[in-house]
Amino acid sequence: MNEKNLNNFFLAILGFLNIPIIKYSVDWWNTLHQASSITINYNRIDEAIWLPLWLSFLGLSLYVLLIFMLKLRRLLILKKIETFKTF
Numbered sequence: 001m002n003e004k005n006l007n008n009f010f011l012a013i014l015g016f017l018n019i020p021i022i023k024y025s026v027d028w029w030n031t032l033h034q035a036s037s038i039t040i041n042y043n044r045i046d047e048a049i050w051l052p053l054w055l056s057f058l059g060l061s062l063y064v065l066l067i068f069m070l071k072l073r074r075l076l077i078l079k080k081i082e083t084f085k086t087f
Contacts, residue, residue: 026033037044
């Protein structure tokens with residue numbers, strides 16, 4: 001691994017470990033934050049917002065998948081071009 005990849009790796013690990021810290025800090029200091037809007041047993045979000053929220057989440061997920069597939073396709077095409085150059 002080169003230095004750039006190593007820095008990205010440690011930054012990703014730090015970000016991953018920060019998620020539970022943020023979640024539990026909100027639970028511990030609940031006087032500073034509003035209660036959770038979405039839980040397993042109860043949903044405090046109004047029904048008028050619930051559908052657009054999930055549609056936005058679905059749209060973003062599909063967009064990320066599309067970008068990933070286009071990047072993968074580009075890499076495969078570049079690899080195929082590279083193999084033809086060797087012949």
